[in-house]
Amino acid sequence: MIAIDVHLDADAAATMAGDVRAGLCAYPKELAPKYFYDDRGSRLFEQITELPEYYPTRAERAILSERSAEILAAAGRPGTLVELGSGSAAKTRHLLDAMRDAAALETYVPVDISEEITQRTAADLVDEYPGLTVRGLVCDFEQHLERIPDGEGRRLIAFLGGTIGNLYPRQRHVFLERIAALLGPGDHLLLGTDLIKDPARLEAAYNDGAGVTAEFNKNVLEVLNRELGADFDLDAFEHVARFDAEAERMDIRLRSLADQEVRLDGLDLDVGFAAGEEMRTEISTKFTRERLESVYTGSGLELRGWFTDPAGDYALSLARPVPAA
Numbered sequence: 001m002i003a004i005d006v007h008l009d010a011d012a013a014a015t016m017a018g019d020v021r022a023g024l025c026a027y028p029k030e031l032a033p034k035y036f037y038d039d040r041g042s043r044l045f046e047q048i049t050e051l052p053e054y055y056p057t058r059a060e061r062a063i064l065s066e067r068s069a070e071i072l073a074a075a076g077r078p079g080t081l082v083e084l085g086s087g088s089a090a091k092t093r094h095l096l097d098a099m100r101d102a103a104a105l106e107t108y109v110p111v112d113i114s115e116e117i118t119q120r121t122a123a124d125l126v127d128e129y130p131g132l133t134v135r136g137l138v139c140d141f142e143q144h145l146e147r148i149p150d151g152e153g154r155r156l157i158a159f160l161g162g163t164i165g166n167l168y169p170r171q172r173h174v175f176l177e178r179i180a181a182l183l184g185p186g187d188h189l190l191l192g193t194d195l196i197k198d199p200a201r202l203e204a205a206y207n208d209g210a211g212v213t214a215e216f217n218k219n220v221l222e223v224l225n226r227e228l229g230a231d232f233d234l235d236a237f238e239h240v241a242r243f244d245a246e247a248e249r250m251d252i253r254l255r256s257l258a259d260q261e262v263r264l265d266g267l268d269l270d271v272g273f274a275a276g277e278e279m280r281t282e283i284s285t286k287f288t289r290e291r292l293e294s295v296y297t298g299s300g301l302e303l304r305g306w307f308t309d310p311a312g313d314y315a316l317s318l319a320r321p322v323p324a325a
Ligand SMILES: C[S@@+](CC[C@H](N)C(=O)[O-])C[C@H]1O[C@@H](n2cnc3c(N)ncnc32)[C@H](O)[C@@H]1O
Pocket: 033, 034, 037, 042, 045, 049, 057, 084, 085, 086, 087, 088, 089, 111, 112, 113, 114, 139, 140, 141, 142, 160, 161, 162, 163
């Protein structure tokens, strides 16, 4: 049984127009990472997860394949798995398998901004898990979290792939507070976070030799060309990804290779780029256990479980709202 609600409407187009206008008129310029993910962007991200340099997916998969049963037991054997930024749910199968093996699996709720990948994932999962109900939501999880269906019984809300790292501290704080408010008694959050490590390894993960990450980064310009009638020349920008040691995050940008002017008909806007000017397209924050614990505490959550891969590259943490005194 599949039901997918789509909440990307005229509002979404207006939000995009407003976001892009604000981002291109700001100094320095910036675009939100959610705009990478049209169908092509989702497919390019899938390719990134297979790259030799991109260790986070492998590390997260290793934890899920070894420890899903333990994670679910610690989360009180939930029957509903809600997944934010679910994408292809490739690694999520380990959690679903463990739920099925414990005879707990009832409902999967994928929540993603990309409709195509959510529809594909839902169709694949009902084939793979007979009897599974899929109640998906295509929306911006920063805006429409409260539209996630309540459902019966215990829920686990998973947010994998290190996507939390794309949020700035203030956005992250508000987002986690809203998650805390969504979690009922017995519900848990399962959060994937990349951990701080040697900057050379971090930078290599975002500067792959095959150039897939560069293509993914530039895909945001394709999206603006299509959705906002822009005329970005993709060859006139280059991909830049470096570690910001002070903010403890990867900083991903597009650098203009020339003095140039870009027209966005949909916004009736002309934007100038100087040669060498950089526009941020994504951050990816890296964590330590201590940093995450303090982030949780500040948002009304408490750390209940910590699971890392053998190399200590990546962590899945289990959290729940701080119980009322
Ligand atoms: C880094 S990928 C992770 C995908 C998958 N969870 C994984 O671990 O491989 C981020 C996912 O979140 C989705 N996404 C990004 N921003 C979003 C937003 N604001 N609202 C809903 N989904 C979003 C993207 O479409 C994409 O599927």
